[in-house]
Amino acid sequence: MSELLKVSQLHFKHSNKKNWLKKPEIFELGPIDLDVKRGETIAIIGENRAGKSLLAKLLVGALKADSGQITLNNQYAPQGVQSTQISHDVRMIFQFSGEAMNPGLPVGKILDEPLRLNTSHNEKERRQLVEDVLIKVGLLREHVYFYRHMLSDGQQQRVALARALILQPKVLVADEPFAALDPSVRSQTVNLILKLQSEMGLAFIFISHNLGIVRHLADRIIVMENGQIVESGKTETIFRWPQHETTKKLILSYQSLVPQQTLR
Template sequence: MTDIMQVKGLTFKNEKKKHWFAQPEIFQLGPIELNVKRGETIAIIGENRSGKSLLAKLLVGAVEANSGEIVLNNNVYDARFNKKASRNSRTSDIRMIFQHSNESMNPALTVGRILDEPLRLNTGSDEATRKAIISDNLVKVGLLREHYYFYQHMLSDGQQQRVALARSIMLQPKVLVADEPFAALDPTIRSQTVNLILKLQQEMGLAFVFISHNLGIVRHIADKLIVMQDGNIVEAGKTETLFRWPQHEVTKKLILAYQSLVPQQTLR
């Protein structure tokens, strides 16, 4: 598999002053070096305030980096996006899946209008073409074409999550990034969503980068595991290798905590 995304020298520094006389609270991330292959699933884990969510936001351009570049589908983007166009030009190649699908949907808009927005803002397609694309993607995520006319209150939690997924693939991205995409779902819907993402990966060749505290899901779907601490990657490798032979103390702590919650016979 070839690299679909390369992250080079990505850094971020933030200083926060709580009040006038206090020392500033400084958090520094990176430099981060990261390669993602086409169709690969990468999980990012770590303790709280390790920089996982910040890294996800930097990748999709929701937060501006201090330095670094991101290569997406052989296109090089400055992660600082000093010019707005630098951020907007990569929106079709990398998209975000929101954790709380119900909070990311405008209840006053139909599903069709919600899904139309990324197409209307990022493509030159006419209304009929956009509607056909939306209908096809609704079917692709397991919904009906008729859901185009539904409002949020007419959808179950699982259906809302599928709408969020449909929105994330509307521009035919190469990489999906998600911060705790399964945390707000009940076990049944979570299992359905995981299987749907795996299906879409196979069909579309998507790479999936996700942050999760659920190491059971991580072990099940991730090809590669990245462990973060204090804004840095402290260990990375194949998922099963790190689960069986963790080297860094943080990795050992996280794996041990997971294993203590799993019946021992399932670990053999």
Template sequence: MDLINVKDLCFQEKVKNFIKKSDTVFNLGPVNFNLKAGETLAIVGENGSGKSLLAKLLIGLEQPSSGHILLSGHDLSKSSLSQKCHDIRMIFQNSNESLNPGLTLGAILEEPLRLNTSLTSQERNLKIEETLKQVGLMNDHKFFYRHMLSDGQRQRVALARALILNPKIIVADEPFAALDPSVRSQTVNLLMRLQRELGLGFIFISHNLGIVRHISDKVIVMKQGQVVESGKTDVIFNWPNDQYTKKLVDAHQALVNSQDN
């Protein structure tokens, strides 16, 4: 059974052009895909292709112009943001900016539990400790502040905040962009382990085609708001149909070859 089924999702966004002093319209979609428990869908494309805008539509930060987002049979495109947040959670690109520097990690993780559950204070504390352990942090980290953490630890806290409401799907927007290669590798392995243990669906937005090829089951390729190609990861990388997809894959392969030499 599908965790999520996106049907003909479209969005129109007015973009201000300060040079021409007029508005242009950015059209996203139609986007169609489905995702099962334990699967990873990667969304790739150049800057401005609509990847992050699609992520905002999926988690409810933007409302679609038309189309449907079906999660376990419920139409999320007609739900409020608070209803969506239980089942679809997001990891943002810059974990440093998304963590309040004035709050301890415990307070940051407790907030979604206070707002969205009826757990007692003791139950919330146990849930926080359990979630910190899931992402490879210690109980004492709940007393830490943002500035006391490494980049890798901050990203683990962002992951813990996404996990704490037991979502079915996590949307990750360039979650590894600010990490050095060794920390990036550890974080990728952590995500894949959690996916196996929890049966999560991942929607992964990235420029890094090496990671995309490693972790994703399916790929959507976007250009200027349109889906130019989609399919299984191996097929997209080995037999791309669209010239734009071929260009992205060839550039990735050229980079791999240069690193090997």
């Protein structure tokens, strides 16, 4: 697999100002170095406040880094500030997909908006692209007329995935995309993402506390602690031979919940 996304020395310092009686909380992330190959799935794991979600926001350009660079297909974006093309090529899926949908707009309008704002397609062409992406994520063309309250949790997640795919990105970034789904819907969503990866050559970066899904889905794992990458490697290597204490703690916690025969 060829290298698609490269992050070099990405650094971000966040100061959460409290009231005048308390000192501000400062969280520093980085410097972060990582690369993502075409069609690869990378899981980011770690305990709470490790900096996982912050890194995801930096990757999609929702936050600007203080320094460092992101390169996509050799297109350079300094200090974590993504160009328009890079922002199109790296898209995010949110954990609570329903909350990210405007309840006053039908699905068709929600999916049409990124096309209308970012492309030169006319209305007829946009409608065709909207219907095509709905089919691609396992929904019907008729879902363009549906509102949020008319959709199940699984269907809302598929709409969120369709919105992320509508601009034909090369990388999807997701923060706990499966946490709010029941097990059967979760399984369907995982399988759908695997199918889309195979068809579209997508790279997928996701944050998860569910190490069962991580082991099933990820090619590589990145372990974070206190804003730093403390360990990374192939999934089975990390699960079988964790090196860092944080990794060992996470894997041991997972293994304690899984019947031993499934670990052989």
